[in-house]
Amino acid sequence: MEPKITLAIPAYNEENYIGDCLDHAIKNSDGGFFEILVIDNASTDKTSEVAGKFPGVRVIREEKKGLTRARQRAFQEARGDIIAFVDSDTHMPKGWCATIREEFSRDQKLAALSGPYIYYDITRLNQFFVRLYWIFLGIPVYFILHYMVVGGNFAIRKSILEKMNGFDTTIEFYGEDTNIARRAHEFGKVKFNLNFAMYTSGRRLAGQGIMKTSLLYISNYVSEAFFHKPTTQEYKDIR
DSSP, rough: OOEEEEEEEEEESSSTHHHHHHHHHHHHHTOOSSSSEEEEESSSSSSSHHHTTTTTEEEEOSSSSSHHHHHHHHHHHOOOEEEEEEOEEEOOOOTHHHHHHHHHHHHEEEEEEEEOOOSSSOOHHHHHHHHIIIIIIIIIHHHSSSOBBBEEEEEHHHHHHTTTSSSOOTTTTTHHHHHHHHHHTTEEEEEEEETSEEEEEEEEHHOOOOOHHHHHHHHHHHHHHHHHOSOOOOOOOOO
16 A cells, blocks of 8 residues: 655745745645645734745644644654655755655655755755755765755655654754654654755855854764754844
8 A cells, every 4th residue: 555645844924935836836846745734823914825825735833833843743744654744945846746756665664755856946055065065065964874864855654654753853953853853763764865855045144154054964963873962052044
């Protein structure tokens, strides 16, 4: 039996992005999702109103702001066997949903699947630096630790999340994806596939600089992986 896939999209003040995100997800999944959830994470704009216009999309309000709290609410609400998470500024490519179904159906020991971002709105120079990051740091680290998750591009078995007791809601932002990968790895395989890519906005890279952003992610990855806690507690919403 093929697994049922829940698509979960945490969203905070994303009225300018959530429509395109849902449009790509619905058109390019060929009806492959069992359900689509938008977790309105205490937005003060028209995020819920925009998302609610899409047939079949269930909008859920989570008043406690924070990415991990939005993820936890999605976990609690999801009715699928697998929960796939994307960010609200992503443009899902064709075949993304089908890849999840194929990978999890083929390997019962697969706990989570993730892949890289492809930024659709940054300069060619920054795109070059991102490629260098994956070639010389991201992929080598993955082969050493055997786990890696990109927060806006991953799928995980709900049964694994149940064993993990869900998401760590004490983490505000940085390091949360590494925490997911590390804990899921305790119960199964965490696969990072370069071909399982997700198109996303590079607004955070542009907003706080590619070097600063990279250093924040690297330091928190290392801290979470080896010391089981992130180094950075505060973060800035970039909209």
